[in-house]
Structures are given as structure tokens and as C-alpha cells.
Amino acid sequence: MNREILLNMGKAIDLIKESSNIFIASHINPDGDNIGSSLALALALKKINKNIVVLKSDIIPIDFTFLPGINLIKEYDDKLDDIDLFITLDCGDINRLGQNKILFENAKKTINIDHHISNTNFGDINIVDSKVTATGELIYYFIKQMEIEIDKDIATNIYTAISTDTGSFKYESVSSDTHRIIADLLDIGIDKSDININLYENMSFTRMKLFIKSLTTLETFNNGKIAVIEVTQEMLKETGASLEDSEGIVSFIKKLSTVEAACILKELEKEDIKISLRTKKYLDASYICNKFDGGGHKRAAGCTIYKGIKEAKELIVKSIQEAMKV
Amino acid sequence: MNREILLNMGKAIDLIKESSNIFIASHINPDGDNIGSSLALALALKKINKNIVVLKSDIIPIDFTFLPGINLIKEYDDKLDDIDLFITLDCGDINRLGQNKILFENAKKTINIDHHISNTNFGDINIVDSKVTATGELIYYFIKQMEIEIDKDIATNIYTAISTDTGSFKYESVSSDTHRIIADLLDIGIDKSDININLYENMSFTRMKLFIKSLTTLETFNNGKIAVIEVTQEMLKETGASLEDSEGIVSFIKKLSTVEAACILKELEKEDIKISLRTKKYLDASYICNKFDGGGHKRAAGCTIYKGIKEAKELIVKSIQEAMKV
Numbered sequence: 001m002n003r004e005i006l007l008n009m010g011k012a013i014d015l016i017k018e019s020s021n022i023f024i025a026s027h028i029n030p031d032g033d034n035i036g037s038s039l040a041l042a043l044a045l046k047k048i049n050k051n052i053v054v055l056k057s058d059i060i061p062i063d064f065t066f067l068p069g070i071n072l073i074k075e076y077d078d079k080l081d082d083i084d085l086f087i088t089l090d091c092g093d094i095n096r097l098g099q100n101k102i103l104f105e106n107a108k109k110t111i112n113i114d115h116h117i118s119n120t121n122f123g124d125i126n127i128v129d130s131k132v133t134a135t136g137e138l139i140y141y142f143i144k145q146m147e148i149e150i151d152k153d154i155a156t157n158i159y160t161a162i163s164t165d166t167g168s169f170k171y172e173s174v175s176s177d178t179h180r181i182i183a184d185l186l187d188i189g190i191d192k193s194d195i196n197i198n199l200y201e202n203m204s205f206t207r208m209k210l211f212i213k214s215l216t217t218l219e220t221f222n223n224g225k226i227a228v229i230e231v232t233q234e235m236l237k238e239t240g241a242s243l244e245d246s247e248g249i250v251s252f253i254k255k256l257s258t259v260e261a262a263c264i265l266k267e268l269e270k271e272d273i274k275i276s277l278r279t280k281k282y283l284d285a286s287y288i289c290n291k292f293d294g295g296g297h298k299r300a301a302g303c304t305i306y307k308g309i310k311e312a313k314e315l316i317v318k319s320i321q322e323a324m325k326v
Numbered sequence: 327m328n329r330e331i332l333l334n335m336g337k338a339i340d341l342i343k344e345s346s347n348i349f350i351a352s353h354i355n356p357d358g359d360n361i362g363s364s365l366a367l368a369l370a371l372k373k374i375n376k377n378i379v380v381l382k383s384d385i386i387p388i389d390f391t392f393l394p395g396i397n398l399i400k401e402y403d404d405k406l407d408d409i410d411l412f413i414t415l416d417c418g419d420i421n422r423l424g425q426n427k428i429l430f431e432n433a434k435k436t437i438n439i440d441h442h443i444s445n446t447n448f449g450d451i452n453i454v455d456s457k458v459t460a461t462g463e464l465i466y467y468f469i470k471q472m473e474i475e476i477d478k479d480i481a482t483n484i485y486t487a488i489s490t491d492t493g494s495f496k497y498e499s500v501s502s503d504t505h506r507i508i509a510d511l512l513d514i515g516i517d518k519s520d521i522n523i524n525l526y527e528n529m530s531f532t533r534m535k536l537f538i539k540s541l542t543t544l545e546t547f548n549n550g551k552i553a554v555i556e557v558t559q560e561m562l563k564e565t566g567a568s569l570e571d572s573e574g575i576v577s578f579i580k581k582l583s584t585v586e587a588a589c590i591l592k593e594l595e596k597e598d599i600k601i602s603l604r605t606k607k608y609l610d611a612s613y614i615c616n617k618f619d620g621g622g623h624k625r626a627a628g629c630t631i632y633k634g635i636k637e638a639k640e641l642i643v644k645s646i647q648e649a650m651k652v
Contacts, residue, residue: 168494169508170522176509182495183502183509196496201606203581205550215538224531255529280527 001141005129009145012111012125016045016146019084023103025055026089027096032064032164032199037089037113037135039069040157044143044150046072053080055100061244066198067160068153076100083107088123090135092116113138133173136161140181155185159195167251168200210241214249214264224258226320228313232267243268254278261285261320265309273312276302277320288323292316327467331455335471338437338451342371342472345410349429351381352415353422358390358490358525363415363439363461365395366483370469370476372398379406381426387570392524393486394479402426409433414449416461418442439464459499462487466507481511485521493577494526498625536567540575540590550584552646554639558593569594580604587611587646591635599638602628603646614649618642 016022024042026034042052054072064070074080076099086107091097091114097104104110112123115138117130132138136158143150150158162182166174169182186192203211210231217230231246243266254262261283266274275292277285278300285301286294292315294303305312342348350368352360368378380398390396400406402425412433417423417440423430430436438449441464443456458464462484469476476484488508492500495508512518529537536557543556557572569592580588587609592600601618603611604626611627612620618641620629631638 168496170494170518170526172519174512174518176512179505179509179512183505186500186502186505192496192500193498197606200496201581201585202583204583205546208544208579208582212538212541212544215541218534218538220531253534255527256534257528257530259527280523 001129005127006145008125008127009142012113012127012142013146015085015109015111015125016050019050019109021051021053021082022085022087023053023055023080023083023107024087024089025057025091025097025100025104027091028058028098030058030060030064033134033136033161034090035060035064035067035070035073036157036159036161036164037139039067039072040136040139040143040154040161041087041089041113042072043069043154043157044146044148047148047151048146055103057098057100059244061247062204063199063202064160066194068156081106085109085111087111087113089113089139090115092118093120094122113142131173131175133171133175133178134162134165136165137178137181140185150185150188152188152190155188155190156195159185159190159192160199163195164199168196204241204245206239206241207245209239210235210245211249211252213239214246215252218253220256220258221317222321222324224256225260225324226263226317227253227256227259227261228263228265228317229253230265230267230309230313232309233269243274250276250278254280260324261288263316263320265313265316267309268304271306271308273305273307273309274302275305275312275316276300277316283320283323288316288319291319327455331453332471334451334453335468338439338453338468339472341411341435341437341451342376345376345435347377347379347408348411348413349379349381349406349409349433350413350415351383351417351423351426351430353417354384354424356384356386356390359460359462359487360416361386361390361393361396361399362483362485362487362490363465365393365398366462366465366469366480366487367413367415367439368398369395369480369483370472370474373474373477374472381429383424383426385570387573388530389525389528390486392520394482402429407432411435411437413437413439415439415465416441418444419446420448439468457499457501459497459501459504460488460491462491463504463507466511476511476514478514478516481514481516482521485511485516485518486525489521490525494522530567530571532565532567533571535565536561536571537575537578539565540572541578544579546582546584547643548647548650550582551586551650552589552643553579553582553585553587554589554591554643555579556591556593556635556639558635559595569600576602576604580606586650587614589642589646591639591642593635594630597632597634599631599633599635600628601631601638601642602626603642609646609649614642614645617645 110123113127119128250264262278279285286296289301289303292303436449437451439453445454576590588604605611612622615627615629618629
């Protein structure tokens with residue numbers, strides 16, 4: 001971490017010391033880094049006797065309900081006020097807070113802790129480091145800096161944050177420091193086996209059925225460089241699954257050796273197709289999705305095409321093919 | 327590592343110093359730990375000017391052909407002799423060497439390096455530690471002990487050995503030391519992204535087709551506690567895949583939240599069904615497979631049933647159900 005980040009951590013710690021009622025919130029469509037980081041920080045601040053509210057921003061995926069401290073998460077309530085300090089985690093910009101944005105704006109002071117390169121520094125204090133692989137890494141250093149002991153419950157949440165944001169320590173952004181943090185968490189005595197079963201072997205039967213059904217729609221283009229699958233409303237009806245259950249299918253088809261671009265088309269409505277695009281080595285996924293007013297990262301992006309699923313598929317495949325030519 | 331292992335490492339190093347022609351071999355049905363450990367040790371010993379032969383024990387899965395030093399692996403040749411030292415890696419007993427067993431028996435001296443709890447200590451010197459998660463960990467310590475510098479090529483092989491033997495650092499046996507070794511390997515500057523694409527995103531199209539076809543045969547028993555899938559000769563014909571391509575399917579159905587036992591039946595011939603069994607939390611897979619003269623570990627075991635696939639399925643499911651009652 002550079003000097004500026006360390007300095008900002010110092011300022012943030014002073015602010016926390018002065019504050020009694022502290023609110024914590026993260027982005028909509030919560031993932032493991034979001035929830036793990038929020039609960040880790042909440043549990044740590046409770047240890048120094050702060051009044052902590054963790055705000056729910058969205059439905060919590062069932063995979064994360066095993067996390068220690070999950071009951072600290074509170075439903076949104078616009079009567080909530082007297083917010084001394086509002087800490088946002090893993091949010092690139094203020095709009096990612098969803099309905100909690102109003103509470104953020106009502107807070108006396110704000111801290112923004114994040115690892116997105118696009119972060120807009122919207123807090124009074126900003127602890128932003130795009131070099132770390134997960135916000136959970138920043139939370140680890142931050143709790144250490146506060147000299148609060150990381151116990152098993154806090155460690156379980158940080159492990160979850162980092163593991164889920166790195167595909168179990170596989171992604172490009174994982175560093176030797178990431179592994180040293182994990183080593184430290186294991187020494188604290190977390191039940192790694194139980195955590196990993198909860199995170200990676202906890203698929204519902206309906207989700208498995210959707211997975212299989214969707215895989216049978218696999219189509220490839222350009223000698224297998226492009227792979228496309230569908231999830232239609234009919235499949236959801238047949239399997240009893242929801243659209244959220246399609247999480248992970250696109251990563252699965254990206255496993256194909258020939259694939260550079262893997263793409264899933266999700267039929268929200270007849271002419272409302274949500275697209276998730278993943279790329280492997282060189283294609284810029286966000287560049288392709290930008291053309292349809294979407295966005296994201298280089299290797300993972302999304303957009304919506306307001307056409308029937310067949311036409312949407314033709315359009316996105318054409319766009320990928322054009323990007324490949326450049 | 328305990329004192330005995332360290333002492334044996336010292337003795338092994340003396341033996342290596344005295345030897346010129348050193349043969350290295352691992353078990354049949356090679357996996358990442360097998361090949362990664364073999365190549366890491368071979369590359370290290372070449373740096374101190376030893377004549378090294380890495381013996382091929384079986385077909386090398388295409389996933390590992392990217393590994394640095396892969397060309398050091400030589401076809402079996404019974405004219406090979408003048409073996410000063412034969413080092414076996416990741417072999418629980420001498421029969422796991424397959425055809426290379428004869429050469430082992432002809433060697434002047436032998437070293438056995440392994441992490442299987444069942445290891446029979448069949449070498450002149452035995453470096454066996456069942457506490458480490460992969461033989462690759464032992465090779466890391468061994469090379470360090472020899473004071474040979476771990477370069478990028480050696481590190482790539484050790485990373486592969488450990489990552490593949492731990493499901494990317496998820497398994498029970500992973501320790502904080504495992505993560506500290508990986509941190510050290512990353513500091514050496516390996517291309518982690520490239521390695522992970524080669525290991526985990528390198529599936530052939532025929533294998534993907536077999537995967538999908540096999541998944542559609544998913545059946546569950548005992549309220550989803552038991553999940554069973556099939557791979558038949560007909561599916562292999564239809565998809566153009568081979569039996570080896572079924573690797574990984576059983577782990578996939580183990581992801582189901584309800585599953586304690588996941589099982590794949592592979593039809594080698596009409597009345598020759600190879601079974602792989604994986605368990606999640608409490609069932610002893612090797613106990614169940616022992617009943618059919620098979621064996622393995624607590625959470626992963628296998629056996630063969632010489633019946634038609636339908637009858638084999640009934641028999642194995644019944645056996646799992648009985649074990650569940652105990």
C-alpha cells in the first residue's frame with residue numbers, strides 16, 4: 001500500500017473513534033466480497049463497542065447466509081437516521097448503493113473503501129486501492145491498522161471476500177500478499193473446509209437443472225472462439241429456477257480451450273435480453289458491451305439488448321466478431 | 327516437518343551428490359502433482375549438472391503439456407540401465423510405478439518422496455509426510471534444502487502440483503504453509519494467469535459435449551443425498567470423447583447442496599463398470615468401495631463392478647444407502 005492510502009486509513013480510524021452510530025453498506029447485487037467485507041468490518045467495530053448497522057442493499061444470495069454476523073444486516077428503513085458515519089465498501093460510485101444512497105447523503109461523515117479502478121472518490125475519506133484483488137484485503141489491513149484482533153468470525157468473512165472475488169485464488173490480480181493474508185487467516189483457525197463447501201458445493205437442485213438445460217443450448221462461432229448459451233423464460237418455468245440461478249454458467253463455458261469470448265443471453269422479457277460477456281486473454285469485454293450502452297471490466301462486462309433473443313444473439317456475436325478483427 | 331523427515335532429506339541430498347545418472351518416475355494415471363513434482367525436481371537437479379531421465383508412466387493428459395521441462399519426459403525403454411539413483415514421487419506403493427517398477431528394482435539406490443498416508447516406505451530413503459497437501463510441497467522444501475535456486479520454470483511446476491492437488495487451494499489438507507509457499511512462488515514471477523488458463527480453461531469441445539450429455543443422466547436418491555451420473559460407450563461414440571474426458575464430472579454434481587455422495591458409473595464394456603465415488607462431509611468412500619474390492623481415500627474412492635450398468639447402479643446406490651444408515 002502506498003503512503004496516501006496509509007494516511008487515509010489513519011484519518012478514517014480517527015473518524016471511527018469519534019463516531020458512535022456507524023452505518024455500513026455495499027453495492028446492489030451483492031457478492032461475496034461485498035457481504036464478507038461488510039460483516040468483517042461490522043464485527044470488528046462491534047468489538048470496540050460501536051453501534052453498527054449493516055444496511056441491506058438487495059436480496060442476499062443463499063450461498064452467503066452461513067456467514068458469521070449475517071443477522072447484523074438490516075432491512076432498509078428511511079426512518080433510520082442519526083448517522084455519525086457511513087462507510088461504503090466495494091462501491092465504485094455512489095449510485096451502486098441503490099436505495100441506501102439517501103442515507104449516505106444524510107450521514108454526517110462518510111468513508112469509501114474500495115478496490116475498483118473506476119472509483120470516483122465520493123467519500124469524505126477515500127481508501128481506494130485498485131491493486132488489491134478484493135475489498136476484503138483492504139479490510140484485513142484496515143482492521144490490523146486499528147489494532148483490533150481478527151477472530152475466527154472476522155477471518156471467515158475476510159476469507160470468503162477474497163476467495164469469491166478471485167475464483168478461489170486464480171485471477172490475474174491475486175498477489176503474493178493475497179496468499180500471505182490467507183495464510184494468516186488459516187492460522188487463526190477458520191474452518192476452511194466448511195467455508196468452501198458453503199461457497200462452492202451448495203447448489204440447489206433447481207439451479208443444477210437450469211445449468212444443465214442452459215448448457216444444452218451451447219453454440220459456437222469462429223472455430224470455437226466464441227461460445228454462446230441461452231437462458232429463456234421457458235427454461236425458468238420448466239426448471240423452477242430464477243434468473244439469479246444462471247450465475248456461473250458463462251464461466252463454465254469459458255473453460256473451453258478454443259474460447260476467447262463466452263456469452264450468456266438471459267431473457268428477462270420477450271424483447272429484453274440481458275447479456276453477460278466474459279473474455280479470456282485479449283478481447284476487451286467492456287468495449288464490446290459499451291456499444292449496447294453496457295459496461296464493466298476488460299474480462300467481464302454486460303449489457304441489455306431490447307430485441308428478441310435470436311436477434312440479440314446475432315447482434316452480440318456480430319459485435320464480438322468485429323472486435324476480433326481489430 | 328518433523329526431525330525424521332529433515333534427517334532423511336539430508337541423507338537424500340548426500341545420495342544425490344554421489345550419483346550421476348538419476349531417474350525420476352511417478353505413478354500411472356498421471357495428475358498435476360505427479361507431473362509438476364517430477365519436472366520441478368528434474369529441472370532443479372539439472373541445475374547441479376546431473377544426468378536426469380524422467381520416465382513416462384502413462385499417457386500425459388493434454389492439460390499438462392504446457393509445463394516447462396515437459397520434453398524431459400522419456401518413453402519407457404527396457405534398455406535403459408546404469409541407474410545410480412531412482413527417485414519415485416507421489417507413489418504410495420511400488421506397484422503404482424507400472425512398467426517402470428523393473429527399472430526401479432534395477433537401480434543401485436532409491437528415494438521415495440510422497441504424501442500418501444498409506445505409503446509403504448519402499449525406498450532406501452523415504453521422505454514421506456502425509457500432513458502436506460501435495461508432493462509438490464515436499465519438493466519445494468527439498469529444493470530449498472539443497473540450496474538450488476527456484477527459478478520461474480521450477481516454480482511453475484510446483485504451483486501446478488499444489489494447485490491441482492488442492493482444487494485450487496480449497497481442500498481440507500491445505501495449510502497456512504501451503505499459502506506461504508504459493509506466495510513465494512508468485513514472488514519469483516510465474517505467469518499465474520497463463521498457468522490457470524492452461525489448467526482450468528483448456529477443455530476440449532468433445533469433452534464439453536460428453537460433460538453435458540453425462541449431466542443429463544443425473545439421478546438422485548434419498549432426498550438428494552446421493553447423486554449418480556453415467557458415461558456409456560454410446561455417449562463416447564456420439565461425442566467422440568474418450569473415457570478420460572469424464573474427469574471432473576463427478577466433482578461437478580457434488581456441488582449440489584443436498585449431496586453427501588456423488589457417483590459416476592463409467593461403462594468400459596457391457597459388464598465392466600468403473601465407479602468413482604466422492605463424499606462431502608462424513609461418509610467414508612473407501613469403506614463403500616472396499617466392498618467391491620476397490621479402495622482409495624475417505625472422500626474419494628473407486629471400484630469396478632462386473633455387471634451391466636443398470637445393475638451396477640443399483641448395487642452401488644444400495645451400498646451407499648447402507649453406509650448412510652450406520
